[in-house]
Amino acid sequence: MLHKIINLTVRDVRFPTSLEQHGSDAMHTDPDYSAAYVVLDTDSGLKGFGLTFTLGRGTEIVVCAVNALAGLVVGKSLQEIVSDFRMFYRLLTSDGQMRWLGPEKGVIHLATAAVLNAVWDLWARAEDKPLWKLLVDMDPRQIVSCIDFRYISDALTEDEALDILVKAQEGRQQREDQMLKEGYPAYTTSCAWLGYSDQQLKQLCTDALKSGWTKFKVKVGADLEDDIRRCRLIRQMIGPNNTLMIDANQRWDVAEAISWVSKLAEVKPLWIEEPTSPDDILGHATISKALAPLGIGVATGEQCHNRVMFKQLLQASALQFVQIDSCRLGSVNENLAVLLMAHKFGVPVCPHAGGVGLCELVQHLILFDYICVSANLSNRMCEYVDHLHEHFTSPVVIQDAHYMPPKDPGYSCEMLESSVKRHQYPEGDVWKLHQKK
């Protein structure tokens, strides 16, 4: 079956999360978790679903960009695409006119992610496997053939990538069985958004501890005294043996990051996430070096826009935790490159998730990372946020603070049609209601 793609539709779907300050941080004070949601139709009747995550306003720009890419996808068969996936990736990212708008960054790359996520979903469905299993069962040569090594060959060659994958074949079945039984370790960000009251923090921490959570992330960066107070509160709630991470969402300049975080060292955070501009590789390196004596690592990646930036963060020892994102990079293809580079440089991958759909998507990638690349769980965990899963046909399953491997075929990003309709912007019922208020 060739599965010729005969149509691509994209919709602007927004959830009014800002009303309750879910997701609020030092730089994004009022996010409405949203998505440019893509559906591919094929001549066989099989569909592919994909999305990229956004924060509300401007989602229409990404929708516009997806439509601009549609012509490169519609008319091709799945067979044709995956038989030379590297070339198809390059076709989308290197169009002689559109690459000026990036290249491989910002809106056009978010749109690329949405489209390619749908293609990967379609592929996994065609193979009747969840995406992680499709990847795990692939021959290392086929994995490597999906990656565009342009601009990263000075850090990772195709042969090196292949070598990593071949070496990790040992013990693969064992690790797959382990994941199916235990799941992949997760941490929670649901307890401590910046807009929450102390009362809310305490209640959420108590509930999370009861549910088995041992690793907690706190938003910081708006006010130092308030950060100290809130971090002490959380540390007190979770005790000395659980793990605490802090996240500044790019609030500081380099010197300010170092001095601010130093003052939070007493609560013993494992990492400081996004201390400064996501573009500032050298700045992250300076911060990493300054905080190392305090035992605090630097984590970043959710706004790291492509593999070239991740390459340099690794080359410069600018981060101690790689936070891949399933919707900002060019889908599975580009994330495979980052997983392999992180392994070569010996830096653990701890994916960014949350928003809407990010948990559903990225769990597949980190399962593949453990089973086929890193073979290691030390200092590794995947972010989890307890929002909006009810809108998906195959929502994540968390058991005892672990992601349980998805079983349904695909990439887990199909949304309930009723949810899409209700939340379509601006014509869905949810938004009509808000306009009336």
Add this chain to the structure above:
Amino acid sequence: MLHKIINLTVRDVRFPTSLEQHGSDAMHTDPDYSAAYVVLDTDSGLKGFGLTFTLGRGTEIVVCAVNALAGLVVGKSLQEIVSDFRMFYRLLTSDGQMRWLGPEKGVIHLATAAVLNAVWDLWARAEDKPLWKLLVDMDPRQIVSCIDFRYISDALTEDEALDILVKAQEGRQQREDQMLKEGYPAYTTSCAWLGYSDQQLKQLCTDALKSGWTKFKVKVGADLEDDIRRCRLIRQMIGPNNTLMIDANQRWDVAEAISWVSKLAEVKPLWIEEPTSPDDILGHATISKALAPLGIGVATGEQCHNRVMFKQLLQASALQFVQIDSCRLGSVNENLAVLLMAHKFGVPVCPHAGGVGLCELVQHLILFDYICVSANLSNRMCEYVDHLHEHFTSPVVIQDAHYMPPKDPGYSCEMLESSVKRHQYPEGDVWKLHQKK
């Protein structure tokens, strides 16, 4: 007069340059030079004109992004904006929902540039001065107040910036007089696009030499043997004492760049431009180091997406020529930051121009750089390409291979309304005609 902005319109204007291979290079083989063209209307009747440059397909995405930003502009007065321009810059670039789409990169930043270029044009018109003169006449404190120092304070503080401007006040009048008399030195890229035949190259070189041009840029990177042949041809045409630069438009990985350019060393290029990914700061540093013994510098910037990236290119000694762009960075505001950082690091600025409107815009910035910042012409020149100037109400004036300072009020990016109408995509006559063919 407050000049309250009461309306913003944006149009998709495209010129079918790909038909004659104007602008063709190793990565952009068929550009249709285009613009998202912005007009601001005020209650006083005064208008502001701005644009950002694109390559054809996808311009509609930038148009969509400009419309998304319009709400942050319309309703404000020019007075209100320029009285705290730094805050207005940050308002546009740090919207809590839209910054996710960048931040400060790609489509959303190109849109920011178009909008802010129109605001600067409006300001210059309100003061009845060409933009360069508005800047030259400004108090250093006011210049500095337009710059957002977020994420660059580790390389340049506000005080250092002020200090640079104050020190350069000496001799300012003299340099202004010199510019008005002699103009700013330019180089030409019009002779050697990749798609041109040898016959075309020879003819264009001959014509250019006759018109007084002494500095020439050649596109390379598609085929090494062809590059050697074409570069030898040009070097032969222009003789040993004129200047030759080469431009690969991001075609290579790091190692390939070094080996390829080494083989072109015999034609003695002053610089290799865009040898690899615009995001690869460390890669550019490696290439710079390797090529220094050959006397070849590295130039980049036309796709460097913000001041944070320029900061690092300077910190890492990754480039020997800073190529600012008037439409990719956040307008004059962000370019001021880059000019001042380049001065602090002692690296000459040689602006990117060409496309449509880029020459018209960037000449103002480089005039300001010479008069008020660098006070130096050594190893400095501004790109010039002889295309599409006829569509502007105040086209650039080149005399003896120098940019003559514009005299008309504004930022020189008002297009002839008849040109806009003819080239509007897809409804303009030019495009209706193409569709018929």
